[in-house]
Amino acid sequence: MIRGAAATASRFAAGNLGRARASISASAPTFRSFSTAEKIPSFHQADGDDVPVPAAPECPPVVAPVNEFSGISAKAGTPSPWAVFDAWGINSMEGKMDPVDPKDMSRLESSAVAIPFNDEERSSLPNETEILSSYDRLLQHRSMVHFGYPYNLMFNHAELYDFMKYSINNLGDPFVPSNYGIHSRQFECAVIDFFARLWGMPKDEHWGYVTTCGTEGNLHGILLARERLPDGILYSSRETHYSIFKAARYYRMDAKSIPTLPTGEIDYGALEHEISQNMDRPVIMNVNIGTTVKGAVDSLDRILRILTTLGVPRERFHVHCDGALFAMMMPFVEYGPEISFKKPIDSIAVSGHKMLGCPMPCGVTIARKQHVKLVEERIDYLNSVDTTIMGSRNGQAPLYMWYSLRKKGIEGIKQDVIHCMETARYLRDTLTTAGITCRLNDLSSTVVLERPVCDAFVKRWQLACEEDIAHVVVMPNITREKIDLFVDELNKVIEEKGRMKKRGTGSPLAALTSDSWGAGSFVQPEVGDFKSDAKK
DSSP states (O other), rough: OOOHHHHHHHHHHHHHHHHHHHHHHHOOOOOOOHHHHHHSSTTOOOOOOOOOOOOSSSOOOOOHHHHHESOOOOOOOSSOGGGOOSSSEEEEETTSSSSSHHHHHHSSSSSTTTOOOSSHHHHHHHOOOHOOOOHHHHHHHHEEEOOOSSSOOOOGGGGGGGGGGSOOBOOOOOOOOOOSOOOOOOHHHHHHHHHHHHHTTOOGEEEEEESSSSSHHHHHHHHHHHHSSSOOOOEETTTHHHHHHHHHTTTTEEEEEEBBOSSSSSSSSHHHHHHHHTTOOOOOEEESSSSSTTTBBBBBBHHHHHHHHHTTGGGGGEEEEETTTGGGGGGGGOOOOOOOSSSOOOEEEEEEEEIIIIISSOOEEEEHHHHHHHOOOOEETEEEOSSSSOOSOOOOHHHHHHHHHHHHHHHHHHHHHHHHHHHHHHHHHHHTTTTOOEEEEETOOEEEOOOOOOOOHHTTTTTTEEETTTEEETTTTHHHHHHHHHHHHHHHHHHHHHHOOSSSSHHHHHTTTTTGGGGTTTSSOOOOOOOOOSSO
């Protein structure tokens, strides 16, 4: 029955997919057009597997329970060419979608890349040039079908390659130079200043640093909160990135895992109820600016209103924003919610390698300067102060982030955001027309869909999965041509293998059918025509 139904659905999809691609509306969200001076506040404003990859696979409101976590247990001008720059042909599919050469895979097995202890062992191994050539071809192939994780793979930093011969280390605080002279602090401070300005923080009030990743930014933000409000309770949604609750374990904090709406957004009623039951303790609030799986954005303004309604004074709450991918996209979406230090928030963490694109994981955390004093400690050995999570810090990452920001500019980033949002809508509409269950949150480029039953397909397209759903995060390197191939292959999988069944009424796939998402992003809705019987 499943295969028969799947085949019927696939034939239906095949008959409609071509027409769908021609008819899908080109409409998209409106994006902000602003000058740097107008919309970004001036610093002087006070308010301001090692397995071969196949070419295609063969195959009414109620307060919900809250889990306890105890630590003891546009700029004028033409778009930047960097907005559409293709460094090594990632958008050219010709010849790159074929199976990986088995010889290349054999050179990358653990026995082949083992480090020899003597000449006899070395003689039996492929040489380093052969291994690296095979590795390069494998990475090119896998980068072509990279759909499930939020990394912009379209970048070019060739101008920076010469600097890889230097051991650039930004040890210590970025604003307090140490005795180590081979650093990139001037570039790091420029990156920090950019993000502080983007998020409305006056220059004399902000502090930050370039992190190894978004997780480090979250660990630092929650650390500042713990030091400021040591008796506080950490509140965050169940769909929060795991690093937030990791921080609660590391710092032995009490934490509440708040239920979410079907869309992945935090349940505001449950949050208000839980805070109201713990008014004797301060509030440490993590706000998700795009959840990991569904790309849901918690309403910062609504959470702040809850704190105001409950009468929580400013000195008894601390707000950290996990910006991950979307905090860098939000400022460029017209009528999008404002994420700004003009509001009573305390820190923001964002990944650098996601939207910007970078050959190494990195990120940025920005915080109010007065909070950092709580963790600052003078280190004579460094001739600097210890304010960061790490001691030695990668000095290459700030240089790469600085370069990308300078080359792209405000307009280039905006063009990348427009591409991601419009292409995500194209993917959602193409899947929907093919009869495949999917959803797309507002303000998001993450398309959530039913999990394919074929594991080979999941691995080929590197989909991120959770129980019975998967998602595609549309980034600048994902094109409509690739989406068409993806949907065609998914239809073949459905015809051959069938479709994923819901794993219960409360499963993630079941939640995709909720009206909370709106009708149009699950299936094509039937819209009735209203005709008044009243005579004119």
